[in-house]
Amino acid sequence: MNLRPALPADIPAIAAIYGHHVIHGLASFETDPPSVADMASRHAAIVAAGYPYLVATDGERLLGYAYASAFRTRPAYRYTVEDSVYVAPDTAGRGIGRALLTRLIEECEARGYRQMLAVIGDSDNAPSIKLHAACGFGRMAVFNGTGFKHGRWVDTVFMQRALGAGDRTLPV
Numbered sequence: 001m002n003l004r005p006a007l008p009a010d011i012p013a014i015a016a017i018y019g020h021h022v023i024h025g026l027a028s029f030e031t032d033p034p035s036v037a038d039m040a041s042r043h044a045a046i047v048a049a050g051y052p053y054l055v056a057t058d059g060e061r062l063l064g065y066a067y068a069s070a071f072r073t074r075p076a077y078r079y080t081v082e083d084s085v086y087v088a089p090d091t092a093g094r095g096i097g098r099a100l101l102t103r104l105i106e107e108c109e110a111r112g113y114r115q116m117l118a119v120i121g122d123s124d125n126a127p128s129i130k131l132h133a134a135c136g137f138g139r140m141a142v143f144n145g146t147g148f149k150h151g152r153w154v155d156t157v158f159m160q161r162a163l164g165a166g167d168r169t170l171p172v
Helices: 008-024 036-048 096-110 126-134
Strands: 002-005 053-058 061-070 080-087 115-121 138-149 152-162
Touching: 002 096, 008 036, 008 061, 008 080, 036 053, 036 061, 053 096, 061 096, 080 096, 096 126, 115 126, 126 138, 126 152
Parallel strands: 080 115
Antiparallel strands: 002 053, 053 061, 061 080, 115 152, 138 152
């Protein structure tokens, strides 16, 4: 497995992975898969803003992707990022998500970010919750019934991890 920055040529495979999770899962609260063009626009905006956007590959096959983005847009949140990690459905449980999230954390620390938040759709999403816990995230809150998807109410789980010195020192 190889980890590298996502390229524009990766967007169709990224859109396919995300589309699967939108249609079949509860991790994303989107209900319609975005188009390849929409995903390309999102990728370009994230990269232009200076956030890391990574992919895991095996040869020519894209196995998964992860990126960090602004948690909120107000200036006081500028040292806090939100992570997103998605893997191809037939590759779950092979350590791809953990490799991506570990590298994403390293990239965010190198860029001076101090906190990373995971906003996880579905309190029953054990794989994502376990992945984040294994990478040092603590559960901060569960917001009950904040989404409605696939005919049922879905919780949102917030998890948080300090990056680098976290809030123990002032940013430079």
